[in-house]
Amino acid sequence: MKPNDAFHGITTLVISVTPHGQSQGTAFYYQKLGEKDSSKEAQWREVKETWLVTNCHVVLPMINNREVIPDSFSFHLRKIENNKLIWEPITLNKEQLFERTLFHQDCNVDVCVIKVLDLLTDKIKNSTQYMQWYPVHEEQLPGNNNISIEVADDAIVIGYPRGYYDKVHLYPIVKSGIIASQWGVPFQGKPYFLIDAKLFPGSSGSIVVSKPQQIAIVDGKMMYAKEKQFAFLGIYSGDPFLQEYPIEFDDMTIFRKKGFDLGIVWYGNIVNEIIEKGIQLKGEIS
Secondary structure, three states: OOHHHHHHHOEEEEEEEEOOEEEEEEEEEEEEEOOOOOOOOOOOOOEEEEEEEEOHHHHOOEEOOEEOOOOEEEEEEEEEEOOEEEEEEEEEEHHHHHHHEEEOOOOOOOOEEEEOHHHHHHHHHHOOOEOOOOOEEHHHOOOOOOOOOOOOOEEEEEEOOOOOOEOOOOEOEEEEEEEOOOOOOOEOOEOEEEEEOOOOOOOOOOEEEEOOEEEEEEOOEEEEEEEEEOOEEEEEOOOOEEEEEEEEOOOOEEEEEEEOOEEEEEEOOHHHHHHHHOEOOOOOOO
């Protein structure tokens, strides 16, 4: 899988529709593969399950300081129609969203997963007109491959920022930055790290990966890959802000927020934690 191809198909546009309007974000595909046969260099492997990964606040938009369950939630495939690429939505209603979505046991972790393999399978059974999507998987997490990661390394963010991407080919925008906090250490005790990157509004849910490379040093030996490889680092969920002193007017108070041009990225291994021990939404659908 070439990074150029993967970067084009690794993410998808997602839309949550509520009675107050709609919000847009990004999700990406994550899959569980069947066991690899160590005696074979190239082989087909069963896809056990595929999930959409995004932020909780993308699936459950905040309206008037409370989470709202959307009336519908859609992700999209790129379909070839009349020699053009169009978005074809796959839409979940409230009940389906309840059934398919898992959240982390820690409600402060802004990551969730949605089971979609059967939905994707139904689509490709009935049509060959869809552009390929490229899920990441557990073997691409740092520590499971030969790519080492540390602070100041390049970080690539791939997503569909609100209102600005290639609407002809439906390709995402790829932005770059660097890892800005100590790698592998929960920043301020939370399971995320920071990247130094100035991103577009609406980039929530974007996947963050390492810069693709063909050469790696493993145990003092140079290793070479025929195709460039990258590691799945995490899930982008927005900018941290410093709230400054309030500004008082005659009949109102305004709080100014100053950005740091930093981004919060939840570590990628959180996805497996959610898949294995995640919880569903509780309570009545409203």
